[in-house]
Amino acid sequence: MGRWVRAGAAAVAIALVGVACGGGSSSPPSVAAGASADPASITGTIRLLSYSDGFDPGYLEAFQQQYPNIKLETSSMGSNEEAIAKIQAGFDADVVNSCVDEATLEMDEKGIYAPLDQSRLTNWDDLFPSMQQLPGVQYNGGIYMLPVDAGTSGIVYNADVVTTPPDSWTDLFDPQWQGRAGMEDIAVTAFMIGALANGIPDPINMDQTQIDQVKQYLIDHKSQFRTFWKGDAEVKSLFKSGEIVISSGYPDTAKALQEEGVNAKFAVAKEGQFLWACGYGITPNIAPENLDAAYALLNYYSSPEAELYEAQHWNYQIANEKVPKLASPALIQQASLDAPFHLQNAIPASPPANRDAWVAAWTEVKAS
Known part of the structure; x- marks a missing residue:
């Protein structure tokens, strides 16, 4: 269960620099997707540990265009168990992908996630309440994981x-x-x-x-x-x-x-x-100079345009309520974009x- 591992589960580290060349014929999200004020002024290096779709070149093409001074160093995981084991063994990551059905709550409990600053999550108020209320998204009165997609x-x-x-x-x-x-x-x-x-x-x-x-x-x-x-x-x-x-x-x-x-x-x-639902959180050991870049990445992932890409290319359900306004009626029905988790005969x-x-x-x- 959980997110589709699009590029294989072997752990790899790559720098997504100039990723715009890797999108192929896929249509990337709009360059305005999830943009923070003056994106070019945001700098930093983000070490991302994610299922491989989280750094799919077409998916992140617009992010790299918006934030040319943010460098992503990415590593793939095969499961949330693997991610937890790697981090507990000393692997360094700044932003970590998790799935609610796997180990989001466990990552909260084990201190892998730090509480997020809600004022910096530009799309939080646009998320479906059903996504905001998933186990592990909120913990001890704070937001620890930003939900992005489901299926x-x-x-x-x-x-x-x-x-x-x-x-x-x-x-x-x-x-x-x-x-x-x-x-x-x-x-x-x-x-x-x-x-x-x-x-x-x-x-x-x-x-x-x-x-x-x-x-x-x-x-x-x-x-x-x-x-x-x-x-x-x-x-x-x-x-x-x-x-x-x-x-x-x-x-x-x-x-x-x-x-x-x-x-x-x-x-x-x-x-x-x-049913699975996944998203991203920030670890407590992130360097202060990289925090702006981490929030820029989370806000990009949760933007309507980036989530629309997921629905179009991977048939994922989405977290942002604004996505259906951008989607065709056929896609809304195909990917259940207007009602996450309202599927028949489904295990939440x-x-x-x-x-x-x-x-x-x-x-x-x-x-x-």
Whole structure:
């Protein structure tokens, strides 16, 4: 579950300088998107730790045009667990991406996020209340994470091979796809799927007995999965090579594969589709001279124009209420831009009641 890792999950560090050349045929957000007063006067270097879509060249093209004196040094993460582990091991980051269903609240509690200055969040009052009120966005009376985008997850399959459209999470465990199924390597994703496949109706609030039940189920069915994948490059390669024909995934997973010639389709499981919501926060160890640059980046991410880009290119839902005014009626309907989280048969974006136990159990599954 969580954000689509568009460029793979291997941690990389790159400087996005002159990124305007990387947008390809994609239409970038307007140069006015999220601009602060006198953007050219803002300087600094921001170390960004994010899912890879957070520094997609087309997505950030307008930011670099607006703020030519801000340098971004970016690192990709494969999951929020990975991000927390890296930071606790001494990795330096100024702005960190997190997802509510994964670990936003945990980042608040562990001091990875510092409280944000609401007066400097130029788009806060324009966010949907449902986004403002997500777990971990506000903590101890302050704002710690600025929500930016959201979406849903389900089942991606190669319709040329899986000719009966899947409609249940149990279809991932169908013996006819043994060794040819895929699962994203995120503890929350794996255990939500395992719980629903086992008939547990409220997976977010599983007790330890139920967690152990799901853990054993995943261990018993580990051979079902070709691999537990991380990132766009890996899952696309697995589908294109025929190594997997069905997997957990996202609507834009299928879209990306279709663009590369795979007859991939997206299906929603009858037991429920998972909702995710992600955003950005600032760490307490940011150098004072880089703080203006960090707020400029957060305000860009939450601007209507930047969020419209996400909806157009990745079919993401959005946080800013002004986006539907910029979108076509077809896009509003396709990406549910006017009503985040009002989807039928949906499991709201929320962290598990005892997430540490999920992460520990998932580690055991992978080591089995």
